[in-house]
Amino acid sequence: MQVLKFGGTSLGSSKNINKVISILENQTKNNKVVCVVSAIAGVTDALLKAGELAKNKDTQYIKAFQDIQKKHLLIVEELKPMHNKEIQSHLKDQLGDLKKLLDGIFLINELSPQTTDKLMSYGELLSSYIITEVIREKGIAVTRKNGQELIITNSNFTKAEVKFDSTNKQIHDYFSTAGQDLTIVPGFISKSERNEITTLGRGGSDYTAAIIAAVLQVDTLEIWTDVSGMFTANPKLVKQAHPISFISYQEAMELSHFGAKVLYPPSVQPVLFSNIPIRIKNTLLPEHEGTLITNNPKYYNTEKSPATGITNINNIALLTLQGGGMVGVPGFSKRLFEVLASQKINIIFITQASSEHSICFGIDEKDASIAEQVINETFKYEIETFKIDPILVEKELSIIALVGDKIKNHQGVSGKMFSVLGKNNINIRAIAQGASERNISAVIAEKDVKKALNAVHERFFESNTKQLNVFITGVGNVGERLVEQINQQKNYLIKHHKINVRVAGLSNSRTMIFNAEGLPLKNWKQDLAKGQNASLSTFFDTVKSFNLRNSIFIDITANTEVSQLYEHYLKESIAVVACNKIACSSSQKNYSLLKELSLKYNAPFLFETNVGAGLPIIDTLRNLMASGDKIISIQAVLSGSLNFVFNNFNETTNFHDVVKQAQIEGYTEPDPRIDLSGVDVARKILILARESGFEMNLEAIKNESFLTKNNLNSDSIDDFYNTLIEDEAHFQKLYKSANQKGCQLKYVATFNKGKAHVGLQEIPQGHPFYNLEGKDNIVLFYTQRYPEQPMIIKGAGAGADVTASGLFADIIRIGKN
Template sequence: MVVLKFGGSSVSSPENILKVLDIVRSHASIKQLAVVVSAFGGLTDHLLHTSRLAERGDDSFKQELIKIEDRHLAAIKDLIHAKRQSSIVANVKFILNELEDIMQGVFLVKELSQKTLDFILSFGERLSSYIIAEAFKENGLPAAAVDYRNFIITDNNFGNARVNFELTNQNIQNYFAGNENLLVIPGFVGTTKHGATTTLGRGGSDYTAAIIAAAIEASGLEIWTDVSGMMTADPRRVKNAIPIEEMSYEEALELSYFGAKIIYPPTIQPALSRRIPIRLKNTFAPEAFGTLITHSPRPSEAPVKGISSIEQISLLTISGSGMVGASGIAMRFFGALGRKGVNVILITQASSEHSISVGINQKDATRAQQTVEEEFRLEMQAGIVDKVQIENNLAIVALVGSNMRNTPGIAGKLFSALGRNGINISAIAQGTSELNISCVIQKKDEEKALNTLHESFFLSETKTLHLFVVGTGTVGATLMDQISGQAANLYKGHNIALKLIGLSNSKTAIFNEAGIPLDSCKEALGNSTQPSTIDTFVDKILELNLPNAIFVDCTASAEVASVYNTLLDKSISVVTPNKIAASGNYHTYKELKTLAAKRGVKFLFETNVGAGLPIISTLNDLIRSGDTVLKIEGIFSGTMNYLFNTVSADKKLSTVVQEAMDLGYAEPDPRIDLSGKDVARKILILARETGENLELEDVAIKPFLPANCLQDGPMDEFWQNLRDYENTFEAQRAELENQGKGYRLIAAWEEGKARVELREIEKGHPFYSVSGSDNIILFTTERYKVQPLIVKGSGAGAEVTAAGVFADIIRIAN
């Protein structure tokens, strides 16, 4: 048993109905068929318009009724032989007389209830199903039109009725059990238990077909329309959109929910519950494969399956200090919206619990604001909850794909693509399943965003990057492992080919223009007898003169950093976790940035701050999109955060410092971390990225250790001085802990001044709960003035640092 549904465009004319006939005939080998049809194309809107005329007392509704009658009678004339026309015309006129009577009633009383409107709109499907069934009979198909009252039973929520599946399934099963005909069924309409006509919402014919398919456990559901399946984006707005051959039910549901209009969102659930495959086909190109929606689509390595959007969105935000840690706020907030029937499309909440924002339909904005303000009236009067904020004229753009959960960097690529094109993001939401990443943007930017993202995720051709890597220590070796493990996936899934052309340590180097095998590159370098210096390595890079060349510096060497300007000037991108260039002399830093921009290449040093966290790129996106940064502050040292989270009465300071070194968090000389100089370099880099002209000596550092623990000298003296001080430190730490506070080394930049200092942080502050070696950075900007933008995560270790370097390499490809 197969259910076929044909939309309004498929049955918009007699010529198209004959195409439908051919498609149905091609399914003749199937034992039993059910065909669900919509009203003739455009008729539902025509009926709605005519109803509104009658409601206003405008008697021109009568001319519109004549047009509706003429259209259906003309279809009969074209589709049915003259010998059979009279009885069919009589039946159609009988139905149209009923429509005229109800319209006349609306005209007289000048009132149009939703119940009456549902009854009027049902005439489109009633007429089309009858005429199409007769056309099938005319062409030798044993068809029978079905009375819609025998099928879908609903509640009385007119306009968007909810299905009573128990009664509906029983009706459908009983009807099909004793009927071998080709059944032609009107979509979109149903009835209550008391016989009142209802509709299932615009697009409800899809839903009707899915309900029938699930009830009879059909082997397949085919939805025929005027496009060749689901596309990667709306082809009317993104000209380069391409068909999606296979996708999961969940992906289809997300795309349809977020605006992909080829399929009505509720359609998915009945088919999903019975695992009935859905095929989306084109009536006007039946040979096209279309889109198959199934429980187990063919594996795809592409992370994003499609891009969709919803317009006419408002963002409603409730915020206030009284919300932090208060239970029941969200329940009351959503309860108030629910009581007024306001559908929430998107939810995002600040991690501090200071604010909750929801995306809703713009038509509900005023009603939603009023009900939420009434719910929190007392809290607003007390000043602990702020006035509800409404931002209108927005849109939601969504990336959808089940493979996004296994692909790092998708969110970063999305934000980067939008940021580069000046598209501001008002809110972001991502579910734990990582099936969907949604952004709220200005409505005026919607089409621009769709095309930007589609180009970024679907249209990139294979790009080969030629890598020259210096430094094979902990970070460099880990980077090679990560590239080796991911190279094949990048090529297949992202059209990015990574070729390691040169690799060097402090003594030797190897080169292979065809590419050094990634899985054995470290062994090959170890066996090399070719001596190398940084100058000879650079000379070889320039001699090879390869396109898309990237120099990757995984050292902490000032000598290596000194060659960046030469490389950038020769159109070679530079990626590095080495902080020396970006935090050294300001003139050098500015020269490197200027050279990169002038030559159209990249100087990327994301891992200079926060290891693999998207801190510098987030800051740059804010600035490029026109935001103004007011303040930056945070915990920038994974080493120091690990120290303050680990030191206890049982674990002394010296022991924890040694642990941090063993774990790769701390530098070989831990005084670099303990002095605060490393953190000072990081806040300096961020300040410079905002445009600030600062030198390292301009950063005020207030060390937490005595001077004798930080002075240059033998390491033995350092360890002894640290052990001498640790009891004093422990006493201070324990006393602070008893007060419910903790130490954190905080770096901050504001109003042109940067500082690094030890602070006593109370519980409840975002900095207090940062655990392990994590970093947390707060950006306060003109757009994020009330609630800073927070970036948080692991900020130390070879894995995340190498991953950050790897991410910078991929950014260049994109």
């Protein structure tokens, strides 16, 4: 004998019912089967709504009834049974009785618990009739046994308590003589010892199936639903969630208690006591194994993670009773919980400080107002005498729970959980861990649930693969190369570094696009061209609203307004990777603020490309400082664009053309005046000085420009280029002077004893800068450990590809953090 239970979603359409029938046909080939069915999806709620409307004298109850009638008749029509007319006629008779019941509720303006049970019973009676009659036409020996004739209860309407002695006898006596291959039983409904219609409350159909399975001592109770078992997390919120192959009763109950809706724990108590396994199966994908719930130890020790799953409950209110008058005074907890019990308020979560100064507990948000009222009334004297504070109520919260039998045998599980929440700026309002150590629960803001579930799931269930959600603004020459590099290296990073980089937002100066699940990068240029109008504030608001774990904002602009948003991103624990030099070369106060916010909100702030494009200059400097070394002086050629210009300028070329070529090849800023004026180099040496531990502002750097006043006073980029033509003789004079001395022209930045200087220098042969070619940069760090022979970093310091690779390196650094 087998017992199968099908939920409402499995019966929600003619297509699904046909799948149910197919499953039952297959199961009855070798076994006798008891099939317990719920009402068609949504019907129980619709019945209750119709009843409430009728009770409130709202004639819309007629429309609600008509919708229920239409749903059932349409399903039968689509199933196309041979005896369609007879089935439709019988259904209309039953639906007519339902209409009369609703009319009566409307007339007397009352809906008692007893009438409510009678009203709700129609859902299972209708669904079980339909499926029985359709199966009968398949030639299967089938009968419908009304659950009200099997399940005997008391008269506690809407949540009746089962009388097991009489119920077990009814079930045993009936099935010991039943000869049919298949018995359809409507779940949820029952009758009292007084022959009154009752229902079994939430999870009632599961309860019916579990009671029958326990009496018949079947090998396994199968519960069929619309998902392939219990998942490591809610797959609607965590895309990487996967079915759990095996799980203990205790783990299943913990997950179900904290929000996993596949199972309602009290309803399966009968099979738990009989140690009968439960298998959760997917009606829509019957070939999937689903989840086996069992306490048989042979199925365990197969999972790598000490945790089995993570789940959540939303709409939680957190109430805190606190005050110095509670310390050492017995009875506070008793009075508190008694008054809640008197109002039938269920406590979902509880924790108490060891100081006895406070008790904190979570309840359903809908019960918060009445709880606040009755608690304040109960402790009125203590509140008025300032022994305790009025009850503190916080709303819009959720509970997340990490569950697993093996948690108690592994050290550091709670540390890992809270660490990953903290790194994602998820504030924990309260924590609880049961004595069994099977469950670690935390109360967080409801808005953070998706991020929290994904972050914790990634930490415990995804082979330590870390997902980074990247938002890029400034998708020009460098940005385009970065997107290409991310797309090209995606699989490599997952395989070799366990980092999954996902681009969730892109913007240029005109348009922007977003996708919280990751943008498809195959045709991103065309998609971006069709995007919404670009807006810096909307871009930030969207990144914030997505609230994705491990979010990174990447600025590849030279825009002051973008740099002013860094602090807002950091305050949301969103990492910032900046190619834009403006923020780090702004006032010392702003630079220090950004560094402080990065530490405070655990949001990396990286800007390697500010100084040497893809060269690891800042990273090397930070490592020197972290190891205890100190900077004595810095000498550097930090402008790849200026190095390119002076390496290609001579008596046979003209300065204007060489600068133009540098701009076309992407070596200069969009405005080449920034590079040629020395401002760009000054910003770079300023950043290195600050990273060396010195406080300095840009105005303190001595900048000796090689440009003419005519060049510096130009009104536009075009005007600037015109002045370069006009002043060609000036630039030829600079070249001739260096050439006559056997020197090379290099734009050099120096930092020594707290002072910085930038300017064009004639570099003699033998100097490390002399043979610097193309667009290369070079930095010499003289430190306490390298006082005579400096640490030298040399390589390409400009260009879209190397700059993009520098940004990519910062992204990977965050991923490895």
